[in-house]
Amino acid sequence: MTVDARHAIHSDRPAKTAWQRGRLLALGSVLVAALLLGHELVPNRWGNLGSLVQTFLPWLGLAVPLGILAALVRRSALAILVVLLPLVAWIWVFLPQIRPPEPAPADLTVVQHNASDTNTDVAGTAEVLLAAEPDVVTLTEVSRETAEQYTRAFGEALPHHETQGTVGVWSRYPLRDATPVDIRPEGVEATWDRCLRVVIRREDAAVTLFVAHLPSVRFGSGGFETGLxxxxxxxxxxAVAAEESEAVLVAGDLNAVLADDAIAPLTNLVTAPTTGFELTYPATFPVVQIDHVLARGATVTETRALPRTPSDHLPILARIDTPSS
Known part of the structure; x- marks a missing residue:
């Protein structure tokens, strides 16, 4: 006997049917579906709610199994039926990402990694990165000391290197025109140095590369704090918009998912593959991809996360089809 039936024995109201129970559950499913389909309409007021929703948008899919479980417990046919709405909405939004990638050419392999300023195992980290046979490795959160250690660890595999502040590039190909890029938010001290522009010089063509580490986001008294x-x-x-080179890459820890409209000024200029969920942070249980390799005038044909290093981020590998190919 259901709770509603037992309650009906002691009241004048008839027991609710399976189509009458679970109305709140059904309403919740409708709201989740609306959030999935209309996430771009969520304003960035109230503690940057829009950025927060877009950062964790794929995880709204958990509402489907949880909704089904709650509907079964509640014995609500209505809730079981309506929970299909967020399922359909999730598939509609993420279908491009869950499709198997199509084989595509690539002639440049870039590995990006936030190596972590607390990571002391340089040799072990370099071993993981070199196992992917990269042409270029970009690192963030490196010090002058660890940068020298990475140079020795990469050795002849990546003999060319440039560093700037806490970011660096190691390359199979010669590098030239290394230039610091000031991406400091207003009010941040001058010692904050997190962006480098360099040209990768290949025999048939050149590719301009920006390596950047954007400020972290925090949950604070103002909500999801993303201003910096x-x-x-x-x-x-x-800086990318002003770059005149035909092929431009942006690699780094952007502390943002690409769906976050708050960084649209950048993501409108450079693109990434539309397939796959390559989550990179935190390394113990990745829930978001905030490490990226993006391109303009070239095509990132594939990205995939690499095995864990002692860092709190996973490395990300990108295969790129450049104009020379």
Whole structure:
């Protein structure tokens, strides 16, 4: 006997049917579906709610199994039926990402990794990165000391290197025109140095590479605090927009998912593959991809996360089809 039936024995109201129970569950499913389909309409007021929703958008899919379980417990046919709405909405939004990638050419392999400023196992980290046979490795959160250690660890495999502040590039190909790029948000001290522009010089063509580490986001008294990151992303976008090279890459820890409209000034200029969920942070249980390799005038044909290093981020590998190919 259900709770509603037992309650009906002691009241004048008839027991609710399976189509009458679970109305709140059904309403919740409708709201989740609306959030999935209309996430771009969620404003960034109230503690940057829009950025928060877009950062964790794929995880709204958990509402489907949880909704089904709750509907079964509640014995609600209505809730079981309506829970299909967020399922359909999730598939509609993420279908491009869950499709198997189509084989595509690539002539340049880039590995990006936030190596972590607390990571002391340089040799072990370099071993993981070199196992992917990269042409270029970009690192963030490196010090002058660890940068020298990475140079020795990469050795002849990546003999060319440039560093700037806490970011660096190691390459199979010669590098030239290394230039610091100021992406400091207003009010941040001058010692904050997290962006480098360099040209990868290949025999048939050159590719301009920006390596950047945008400010972290935090949960604080103001909600999802993204102001510094957004300001830095705008500075980086301005630098990329002013770049005259045909092929441009942006690699780094952007502390943002690509779906976050708050960094649209940058992501409108450079693109990434539309397939796959290559989550990179935190390394113990990745829930978001905030480490990226993006391109303009070239095509990132594949990205995939690499095995874990002692860092709190997973490395990300990108295969790129450049104009020379």
């Amino acid at each position: 990151r957004n300001a830095s992303a705008l500075q980086l976008a301005n």
